[in-house]
Amino acid sequence: MSHNGVLETADLTGFRELQQLAYAGAQAVAATLEPGVTEREAARRLREWLTERGVQDWFHTPFAWFGDRTAFRGFRVPTQFFPSNRRLSANMPFILDCAPVRDGYVADIGYAGCLGHNPIFERLRDDLAAYRALIVEQVRAGDTLRDIYRAVDALSARQGYDNRHRVYPGRVIAHQVGKVNSRLPKFIVAGFGVRSLQTLFGDLLVERLHHRSPLWANGEISNHPATPGLWAVEPHIGFRGVGVKFEEILVVTDTDAYWLDDDLPHVRHWQGKAETR
Incomplete structure (x- = not known):
């Protein structure tokens, strides 16, 4: 870590390489999905793919959501987020x-896809590009996290969509990430790695002492500009039982903010669409 809490170049490279690996895994598993596969099987494939390539632990183990579960319809308790026996069918959206x-490096990614063609999914995926631009611009401007959250809400309302990250525990749109430094044994509890949770709770205690939070939501505790460091940001929008999101790392310094990597599947998709216009 540098003196202002922002990671050095070598560490940024470590985070970027792992984020690339996580997205490569999601794409590889997405290419294997077929009608009839369950969320649990898709999540298992992703876990095995990443473990075979050197992943040693988890902030959280893989999730998979199919169909209207991509929009978290009817979700009321945390256990509903875990992979289920929902089966994929033709033209059904999914999120890995x-x-x-x-x-010690952490990545947290979300990959949205579709088994075939679904016009609502295509529209949502294209419209999600505006959120990526909005978030980095307003963090760079020094706006408070709460105000940016509300700006994201306002954008989704203008587009005619539902904010679905409000269904996440704590209504969070993002959380800080850092290197995992723990001597606890590698152990998974309810899908989350205890080493990573210890790091997050440590950050939570430190941030609360400064009247800040490593969790980005729309309440009073988020009424401050983004703390320098790394944030895993995941705007999630929904419409008529289809949900689409991305999740990737935003780098925040004392004077700037930028996405860690622009060579990601959703960004390449939007760039390709722009080039064909």
């Missing part, structure tokens, strides 16, 4: 989400 840990 994982947060691997390797050599």
Whole structure:
């Protein structure tokens, strides 16, 4: 870590490489999905793919959501987020989400896809690009996290969509990430790695002493500009039982903010659409 809490170049490279690996895993598993596969099987494939490539631990183990579960319809309790026996069918949207840990580095990604063609999914995925631009611009401007959250809400209302990250525990749109430094044994509890949770809770205690939070939501505790460091940001929008999101790392310094990597599947998709216009 540098003196202002922002990671050095070598560490940024470590986070970027793991984020690339996580997205590569999601794409590889997405390419294997077929009608009849369950969320649990998809999540298992992603976990095995990443473990075979050096992932040693998890902030959280892989999730998979199919159909209207991509929009978290009817979700009331945390256990509903875990992979289920829902089966994929033709033209059904899906989301793969994982947060691997390797050599202390953490990635937390969300990959949205569709088994075939679904016009609502296509529209949502294209419209999600505006959120990526909005978030980095307003963090860079020094706006408070709460105000940016509300700006995201306002954008989704203008587009005619539902904010679905409000269904996440704590209504969070993002959380800080850092290197995992724990001597606890590697152990998974309810899908979350205890080493990563210890790191997050430590950050939570430190941030609360400064009247800040490593969790980005829309309440009073988020009424401050983004703390310098890394944030895993995941705007999630829904419409008529279809949900689409991305999740990737935003780097915040004392004077700037930027996405850790622009060579990601959703960004390449939007760039390709722009080039064909």
